Amino acid sequence: AQSVSQHNHHVILSEAASLELGCNYSYGGTVNLFWYVQYPGQHLQLLLKYFSGDPLVKGIKGFEAEFIKSKFSFNLRKPSVQWSDTAEYFCAVNVRGSYIPTFGRGTSLIVHP
Amino acid sequence: KAGVTQTPRYLIKTRGQQVTLSCSPISGHRSVSWYQQTPGQGLQFLFEYFSETQRNKGNFPGRFSGRQFSNSRSEMNVSTLELGDSALYLCASSAQGGGNTIYFGEGSWLTVV
Numbered sequence: 001a002q003s004v005s006q007h008n009h010h011v012i013l014s015e016a017a018s019l020e021l022g023c024n025y026s027y028g029g030t031v032n033l034f035w036y037v038q039y040p041g042q043h044l045q046l047l048l049k050y051f052s053g054d055p056l057v058k059g060i061k062g063f064e065a066e067f068i069k070s071k072f073s074f075n076l077r078k079p080s081v082q083w084s085d086t087a088e089y090f091c092a093v094n095v096r097g098s099y100i101p102t103f104g105r106g107t108s109l110i111v112h113p
Numbered sequence: 114k115a116g117v118t119q120t121p122r123y124l125i126k127t128r129g130q131q132v133t134l135s136c137s138p139i140s141g142h143r144s145v146s147w148y149q150q151t152p153g154q155g156l157q158f159l160f161e162y163f164s165e166t167q168r169n170k171g172n173f174p175g176r177f178s179g180r181q182f183s184n185s186r187s188e189m190n191v192s193t194l195e196l197g198d199s200a201l202y203l204c205a206s207s208a209q210g211g212g213n214t215i216y217f218g219e220g221s222w223l224t225v226v
Contacts, residue, residue: 042219043116043117044203100161101215103158104155105154
């Protein structure tokens with residue numbers, strides 16, 4: 001069965017710092033990859049996704065993620081975080097042909113103003 | 114386009130009772146999936162329905178059940194509630210499932226006392 005690992009469970013940064021959240025998955029076949037964000041008191045929403053093509057994917061609010069197939073990774077990055085980026089971030093992987101994505105346990109990001 | 118709607122948003126039940134949660138997917142979406150979110154376990158998949166049929170099931174006991182109606186609305190039921198069932202229950206919908214992007218509702222907060 002596929003699994004998704006998010007190595008950082010809690011990250012604390014100051015505003016303007018750079019962010020990189022790790023995500024690794026265990027399946028060797030073709031995958032669809034997602035990052036979701038859950039702001040305090042809000043529902044999970046899609047940040048960005050990769051299905052095929054350019055492995056560098058740009059999402060909303062200045063986030064981007066790079067799919068590195070050889071490393072089974074899909075790390076999320078942002079060059080300069082803001083206080084409003086404080087949220088929980090979930091990586092999800094869906095094996096092509098499977099109906100259900102597998103989610104990582106999430107990373108809690110706190111950005112200090 | 115209205116998003117995924119879940120009711121009720123908050124509820125408190127006592128051990129041994131049963132609860133029914135409701136989900137209305139985005140119009141036109143035929144796949145509805147349910148997740149349990151807890152601080153320690155992240156998002157855990159419960160089950161997925163497509164065209165009134167349960168297509169996938171996670172590793173939860175039989176006390177957790179669900180169904181989908183012909184209008185794609187879905188309900189999940191938890192019988193004989195236990196304290197450990199306290200969680201945020203999330204419903205998500207997608208057009209077809211199968212690797213498509215899923216969209217989440219705001220969730221139903223269940224507290225079992």
